[in-house]
Amino acid sequence: MSDMQILKVLSVDDLLDELRAREAKAGPTARDVPLETSENLHEFDDESIANVLKENQKVIYGTDDRVDVFQLPAGPNLDDVDSVVALFDSSDITDNGNGTSTLRTQNFGTARNLCAGERFRNQPTGAFCSGFLVASNIIATAGHCATNAESVINIRFVFGFRMRNATTAETIINNGEIYRGVTIIGRQQVANGADWALVRVDRPVTNHRIVRIRRTGKIGDTQAVHVIGHPSGLPTKFAGGAAVRNNQPNAFFVANLDTYGGNSGSPVFNSSTHEVEGILVRGETDFVSQGNCSVSLVCPTTGCRGEDCTRTTEFSPLLPLAAQGEFYTTDGGNISLLKQHAGWRKSWSLIIPGNFGGSSRTDLLFYDPSTGQGEFYTTDGGNISLLKQHAGWRKSWSLIIPGNFGGSSRTDLLFYDPSTGQGEFYTTDGGNISLLKQHAGWRKSWSLIIPGNFGGSSRTDLLFYDPLA
Numbered sequence: 117m118s119d120m121q122i123l124k125v126l127s128v129d130d131l132l133d134e135l136r137a138r139e140a141k142a143g144p145t146a147r148d149v150p151l152e153t154s155e156n157l158h159e160f161d162d163e164s165i166a167n168v169l170k171e172n173q174k175v176i177y178g179t180d181d182r183v184d185v186f187q188l189p190a191g192p193n194l195d196d197v198d199s200v201v202a203l204f205d206s207s208d209i210t211d212n213g214n215g216t217s218t219l220r221t222q223n224f225g226t227a228r229n230l231c232a233g234e235r236f237r238n239q240p241t242g243a244f245c246s247g248f249l250v251a252s253n254i255i256a257t258a259g260h261c262a263t264n265a266e267s268v269i270n271i272r273f274v275f276g277f278r279m280r281n282a283t284t285a286e287t288i289i290n291n292g293e294i295y296r297g298v299t300i301i302g303r304q305q306v307a308n309g310a311d312w313a314l315v316r317v318d319r320p321v322t323n324h325r326i327v328r329i330r331r332t333g334k335i336g337d338t339q340a341v342h343v344i345g346h347p348s349g350l351p352t353k354f355a356g357g358a359a360v361r362n363n364q365p366n367a368f369f370v371a372n373l374d375t376y377g378g379n380s381g382s383p384v385f386n387s388s389t390h391e392v393e394g395i396l397v398r399g400e401t402d403f404v405s406q407g408n409c410s411v412s413l414v415c416p417t418t419g420c421r422g423e424d425c426t427r428t429t430e431f432s433p434l435l436p437l438a439a440q441g442e443f444y445t446t447d448g449g450n451i452s453l454l455k456q457h458a459g460w461r462k463s464w465s466l467i468i469p470g471n472f473g474g475s476s477r478t479d480l481l482f483y484d485p486s487t488g489q490g491e492f493y494t495t496d497g498g499n500i501s502l503l504k505q506h507a508g509w510r511k512s513w514s515l516i517i518p519g520n521f522g523g524s525s526r527t528d529l530l531f532y533d534p535s536t537g538q539g540e541f542y543t544t545d546g547g548n549i550s551l552l553k554q555h556a557g558w559r560k561s562w563s564l565i566i567p568g569n570f571g572g573s574s575r576t577d578l579l580f581y582d583p584l585a
Contacts, residue, residue, distance in 0.1 A: 161407065181355045181356055181357040181358070182235070182236075182347060182353040182354070182355045183353065183354050183355075184278070184279040184282075184351065184352070184353060184354075185197045185278050185279070185344075185352045185353070185354055186278070186279055186280065186281060188354055190501070192390045192499065193342070193354060193356075193390075195325065195390070195501060195502075196327075196342075196344055196383075196385050196390055197278075197344055197352060197354065198324050198325040198502075199248045199249040199324055199325045199326065199327045199383070200246060200247070200248050200275075200344045200345060200352060200382070200383065201246070201247045201248065201249070201255060201273040201274055201275055201295075202242075202243035202245075202246060202247075202273075202274045202277040202346045202349075202352070203243055203244055203245040203246065203247055203257065203261055203271055203272070203273060203274075203381065204219060204242060204243055204244070204271070204272045204274055205244065205270060205271065205272070206270045206271070206272050206296075207220075207270070208220040208242060209272050209274075209294065211291070212288070215290065215291055215292075216288050216289060216290055216291060217288070217289055217291055217294060218287060218288050218289075219240075219242050219274065219277060219287045219288075219289060220242060221240030221241060221242035221285075221287055221349075222240065222241055222242065223238065223239075223240065223241075224236055224237055224238070224239050224240065224241040224348065224349075224350060225237035225238060227241055228241075228348070228403065228410055229408075229409050229410055230403075230409060230410055230411070230412075231406055231407075231409035231410065231411050232409075234411060234412060235412070236348075236350055239279065239285060239350050239351060240285050240287060240350070240351070241348055241349035241350050242277075242287075242349050243274075243277060243346040243349040243350075244261070244349060245257055245258060245261035245346075245380045245381040246344075246345030246346045246379055246380065246381040246382040246383075246396075247261070247273060247315075247381045247382075248327055248344075248381075248382070248383040248392065249321055249324055249325065249326050249327060250314070250326065250327060250329060250392075250435055251326060251435055251436055252320040252321055252322075252326065252461075252487075253316055253317050253319065253320045253321065254301065254314055254315065254316055254317070254435065255273050255295070255297075255314070255315045255317055256312065256313070256314055256315075256381070256383075256395060256428075256431065257312075257313050257315065257380075257381030257395070258311050258312065258313065258380040258381040258395055258396070258397045258426070259303050259304055259305035259310075259311045259312050259313045259397075260305055260311060260380065260397070261313065261380055261381045262297065262300060262303065262313040262315050263305075264300070265299060265300055268297040268298070268299065268300055268315055269296070269297055269298065270297070271296075271297040271315070272294050272295065272296060272297075273294070273295040273296075273297065273315070273317055274289055274293065274294050274295075275289075275293040275294075275321075275324055276289055276290075276293050277289065277346070277351055277352065278351045278352040279351045279352075285351050286351070292323075295317035295318060295319065295321065296317060296318040297315045297316075297317060297318075298315075298316045298317060298318050299315070299316050300313055300314070300315055300316075301314040301315065301316055301434055302314045302431060302434045304430065304431075306367070308424075309365075309367045309368070310367040310368065310426050310427075310430045311368075311395070311397035311398070311424075311426050312395050312397075312426045312430055312431050314431055314434055314435070320487065322487065322489055322505065322507050323505050323507075325502070326438070326461070327383060327391075327392045328389075328390070328391045328392065328438070328457075329391060329392045329393075329428040329432055329435070330386075330391055330392070330393050330427070330428050330429060330432070331428070331429060331432040332429065333429075334363065334369070334427065334429070335360055335363065335369060335386060335393045335394075335427075336360070336363075337360060337363045338359050338360055338361075339359060339360050339386060339387075339388070339393075340356075340358070340359050340386075340387040340388065341358050341359060341360060341371050341373065341384050341385060341386060341387055341393065341425075342354065342355060342356040342357075342358060342373075342384075342385050342387050343355050343358070343373045343379065343382050343383070343384050343385070343396055344382060344383060344385070345379040345381065345382025345383070345396065346379065346382070347379045355373060356387065358371050358372050358373045359371060359372065366427075367426060367427060367430055368394065368397070368424045368425055368426045368427055369393070369394060369424075369425050369427065370423065370424055370425070371384065371423055371425055372423070373396065373423045373425075379396050380396060380397055380398075381395060381396065381397075382395070382396040383395065383396075384396055384425045392428055393425065393427070393428060394425030394426055394427050394428060395425060395426045395428070396423055396424075396425055397424050397425065397426050398423065398424035436462070437462070438460055438461070438462060439460040439461060439462040439464070440456065440457060440460060441456075441457040441460050442455070442456045442457070443455045443456075443457075443495075443498035454497065454498040455497065455498025455499060457500070461482070461484060463484045463485070463486040463487070464482045464483065464484050465483060465484065465485050466481075466482075466483040466513075466515075466516050467480055467481070467482055467483075468480065468481040468483070468516050468517075468518050468529070469518060470518040470526075470527030470529070470544070471525070471526055471527045472492050472494075472503065472526060472527055472544045472546070472547055473492070473494045473503050473546055473547065474525075474526065474546065475494055475496075477494065477495050477496055478495060479492060479493060479494050479495060479503065479527075480492070480493045480495060480500065481493075481516065481529070483509070483513065483516055485511045485512070485513065486511070487507070487511075488507065488508055488509045488510060488511045489505065489506060489507050489509060490505075490506040490509050491504070491505045491506070492504045492505075492506075492544075492547035503546065503547035504546065504547025504548060506549070510531075510533060512533045512534075512535045512536070513531045513532065513533055514532060514533065514534050515530075515531075515532040515562075515564075515565050516529055516530070516531055516532075517529065517530040517532070517565050517567050517578070518567065519567040519575075519576030519578070520574070520575050520576045521541050521543075521552065521575060521576060522541070522543045522552050523574075523575065524543055524545075526543065526544050526545055527544055528541060528542060528543050528544060528552065528576075529541070529542045529544060529549065530542075530565065530578070532558070532562065532565060534560045534561070534562065535560070536556075536560075537556065537557055537558040537559060537560045538554070538555060538556050538558060539554075539555040539558050540553070540554045540555070541553045541554075541555075559580075559582060561582045561583075561584045561585065562580050562581065562582055563581060563582065563583050564579075564580070564581040565578055565579070565580050565581070566578065566579040566581070
């Protein structure tokens with residue numbers, strides 16, 4: 117048997133134990149029971165053993181599925197990214213005095229002493245954990261990432277720390293995308309058990325998606341899952357190609373996700389429903405020494421223990437219930453369910469249909485008077501995608517009427533405010549709105565305004581109804 121064949125016939129665990137034992141001899145180790153190096157492998161250097169180890173993992177178990185989010189096509193996976201935050205210490209963020217802040221980062225390869233050829237070696241690293249938006253002002257993360265009330269006020273939750281393209285990272289962030297931890301709503305950290313924290317931030321998040329979470333039951337055995345977060349503190353990564361491996365524990369499940377330190381607190385999505393099933397909290401060791409540098413390891417699909425994911429049902433009772441939306445197709449008066457959505461905002465008071473984005477499908481405008489927000493969405497087969505979000509709208513609009521008031525190919529809107537007796541006509545274009553005409557002195561008791569073709573022109577006519585007259 118050739119020298120290299122001796123290595124190739126050894127198991128992944130044997131090769132990994134040999135490298136760990138060598139690390140222990142070279143310096144301090146966190147292992148409770150030190151491993152002994154093998155006499156049969158003394159002739160092999162670290163690099164040879166590490167190369168065979170990685171090759172065996174790749175052949176037997178699969179590959180590293182992490183990708184930068186700019187590589188994702190438009191669709192539900194990319195939509196899932198919108199709710200994810202990076203956790204930074206406040207001391208690692210510098211306000212630039214111009215409405216932006218700079219994230220303090222290091223070169224990943226330098227910080228980890230990585231060997232040449234390691235993935236993402238030249239990207240910046242700086243985040244210490246990940247998290248995700250579960251309510252307008254609540255972030256979920258791992259319990260060991262937000263340990264107490266004193267430390268949470270020094271945590272900054274940052275949206276948008278990601279790669280813009282293959283070579284450029286977004287490290288200068290608009291201050292509006294940076295949120296300060298205020299208090300811990302709830303937290304649990306049990307060894308080999310639940311590990312979660314809910315953190316209230318300093319203000320509502322108005323321009324990012326709130327995830328849908330599982331509130332009852334449990335994920336299916338072998339269900340496909342994906343994770344989005346900041347492995348090793350890197351810009352946002354998406355990792356699919358994983359599945360549930362052990363669904364027996366009550367407080368968590370185990371999946372074969374490609375995750376690293378820094379992924380703690382990441383949302384683990386059901387790849388079929390795009391509902392968050394868990395929080396990534398524990399996993400395998402990430403790196404192994406190879407001579408004078410380090411290489412990362414691929415967690416085996418069925419070999420390594422896997423990654424522990426705290427079930428969202430552990431903390432869901434502390435979160436406000438969300439609303440639901442259901443799309444149906446119709447045929448001769450019959451209806452059939454097309455798509456069901458959970459996790460919608462409960463404070464939407466108006467949902468207006470129209471052509472706002474220019475596609476052949478009907479778009480939707482959602483209006484929330486409690487916050488003065490409007491959100492335009494495109495639709496496709498019952499799925500919705502955010503087109504444009506608006507803040508600072510008047511909170512007293514009672515009616516928003518779609519129609520052709522300005523003569524363009526897009527749907528125009530009439531906003532009616534009974535508290536002031538005002539009506540405002542707006543044109544729309546791709547989710548943007550522009551004032552067309554403002555009216556004052558209207559009756560304050562109109563309860564209905566109905567659009568239609570009543571006069572025979574090409575423009576939309578209106579019927580105003582006053583039940584008090």
